[in-house]
Amino acid sequence: MDGTLTQNDLSHVVDADKAHIWHHLVQHKAFETSDPRIIVEGKGMRVWDQHGREHIDAVSGAVWTVNVGYGRKSIVDAISEQLMKLNYFAGAAGSVPGALFAEKLISKMPGMSRVYYTNSGSEANEKAFKMIRQIAHKRYGGKKHKILYRERDYHGSTIGAMSAGGQVERNMQYGPFAPGFVSVPHCLEYRAQWDLSGEAYGQRAADAIEEVILREGPDTVGALCLEPVTAGGGVIVPPEGYWQRVQEICRKYDILLHIDEVVCGVGRTGTHWFGYQHYGIEPDFVTMAKGVASGYAAIACCVTSERVFDLFKDDDSDPMNYFRDISTFGGCTAGPAAALENMRIIEDENLLENTTQMGDYMLGKLEELKDKHPVVGDVRGKGLFLGAELVSDRASKEPVSEKQIGAVVAACNAAGVIIGATNRSVPGLNNVLCFAPALIATKDDIDQIIDAVDGSLTKVFA
Ligand code: PMP
Numbered sequence: 001m002d003g004t005l006t007q008n009d010l011s012h013v014v015d016a017d018k019a020h021i022w023h024h025l026v027q028h029k030a031f032e033t034s035d036p037r038i039i040v041e042g043k044g045m046r047v048w049d050q051h052g053r054e055h056i057d058a059v060s061g062a063v064w065t066v067n068v069g070y071g072r073k074s075i076v077d078a079i080s081e082q083l084m085k086l087n088y089f090a091g092a093a094g095s096v097p098g099a100l101f102a103e104k105l106i107s108k109m110p111g112m113s114r115v116y117y118t119n120s121g122s123e124a125n126e127k128a129f130k131m132i133r134q135i136a137h138k139r140y141g142g143k144k145h146k147i148l149y150r151e152r153d154y155h156g157s158t159i160g161a162m163s164a165g166g167q168v169e170r171n172m173q174y175g176p177f178a179p180g181f182v183s184v185p186h187c188l189e190y191r192a193q194w195d196l197s198g199e200a201y202g203q204r205a206a207d208a209i210e211e212v213i214l215r216e217g218p219d220t221v222g223a224l225c226l227e228p229v230t231a232g233g234g235v236i237v238p239p240e241g242y243w244q245r246v247q248e249i250c251r252k253y254d255i256l257l258h259i260d261e262v263v264c265g266v267g268r269t270g271t272h273w274f275g276y277q278h279y280g281i282e283p284d285f286v287t288m289a290k291g292v293a294s295g296y297a298a299i300a301c302c303v304t305s306e307r308v309f310d311l312f313k314d315d316d317s318d319p320m321n322y323f324r325d326i327s328t329f330g331g332c333t334a335g336p337a338a339a340l341e342n343m344r345i346i347e348d349e350n351l352l353e354n355t356t357q358m359g360d361y362m363l364g365k366l367e368e369l370k371d372k373h374p375v376v377g378d379v380r381g382k383g384l385f386l387g388a389e390l391v392s393d394r395a396s397k398e399p400v401s402e403k404q405i406g407a408v409v410a411a412c413n414a415a416g417v418i419i420g421a422t423n424r425s426v427p428g429l430n431n432v433l434c435f436a437p438a439l440i441a442t443k444d445d446i447d448q449i450i451d452a453v454d455g456s457l458t459k460v461f462a
Pocket of ligand 1: 063119120121122123125154155156157227231232260261262263289290
């Protein structure tokens with residue numbers, strides 16, 4: 001750390017935090033006996049806490065966000081130059097970085113054409129849902145309004161986004177939710193619902209979507225919303241054959257395809273800019289947030305095809321036919337200024353290639369851990385977005401307890417490596433250690449992460 005804050009300053013910060021901060025996803029009783037962790041500084045893939053302790057951040061800001069790593073001066077400069085010129089103007093007008101980032105982004109998304117700016121992943125998804133509903137009203141008298149979502153997928157924390165939330169454990173205490181959202185089965189082969197494997201499994205899992213459409217009535221279903229690789233629901237990479245069949249089904253029943261790239265987007269899965277691009281599918285909506293500006297500024301986008309955009313164009317018979325929506329902070333210019341520089345870095349430093357190579361390397365290392373530790377039931381992932389599912393018995397696939405997986409995370413923390421774990425309270429599907437290092441990760445970084453996980457598994461389960 002650079003030493004600009006003294007230990008006295010930092011203990012004051014801890015006191016202020018304990019007195020006034022409501023932390024995300026935390027049961028505050030924990031702070032009766034321990035202090036919250038304050039992250040003071042970051043550089044590359046490493047962060048320093050209030051005690052000056054260094055940690056390798058194996059999850060890019062805990063939630064898969066800081067794709068290009070900490071301490072990027074060129075992004076900070078791009079933001080500050082832009083802010084001195086113009087910090088804000090509402091999105092009914094344009095801005096220089098807004099237009100330039102949209103142009104750059106769309107150049108990486110063949111088939112897509114329009115960018116609607118907003119501030120969070122939840123909100124980007126809400127925009128897509130509202131557009132889908134408006135299309136249903138305009139074209140189908142409101143009938144084709146249902147939005148399908150998949151078990152284990154997550155689309156955000158607002159009530160609309162939670163209505164499309166496939167992680168029951170997150171929703172339990174917050175209903176009732178919005179009507180017109182219907183779930184389809186998950187596609188995790190490790191927790192198979194059909195006695196098939198590989199491509200046949202993928203096709204069967206996609207057929208299950210068609211079954212839901214037929215049950216609900218195809219004339220009532222407007223859209224299908226999916227994560228390319230399910231993130232917080234357990235790092236679920238759909239099996240071969242799944243996506244092709246999903247696309248066929250959407251076309252067959254005139255159903256709009258909404259891909260939630262909030263986690264997978266902007267390089268996380270390697271080789272391609274977006275997760276869906278691995279599968280050759282053609283979405284109508286793509287939403288993105290976390291990696292768009294790597295957390296240097298709050299920015300999210302709902303991107304649509306021109307076909308979707310055209311439906312909102314001038315129509316003499318319907319003067320209300322435009323998207324009657326605003327996101328106040330969608331007019332902040334820091335976001336697109338940061339996002340443009342973020343993309344430049346990914347291109348100039350060949351981070352899509354690095355992500356593929358390091359992701360393959362890390363998956364290989366996780367396979368080795370699986371060979372060594374019986375508690376590792378399955379490892380999976382794409383690019384630098386990986387998971388290791390922990391089971392107390394490989395045959396029954398009984399998940400380890402919440403306490404045990406918590407102990408693994410804590411042991412890694414104690415060894416100086418911050419890792420994640422999916423929500424742990426649901427029997428059957430969860431207990432997955434999560435890894436999403438910055439796209440700049442080296443073999444050395446990955447070896448250090450794997451060593452910590454190896455040691456922690458031994459410590460907790462030996
Ligand atoms: N979609 C996915 C796939 C996510 O993982 C998240 C956040 N974890 C969101 C949407 C919501 O994003 P935000 O927290 O920015 O609202």
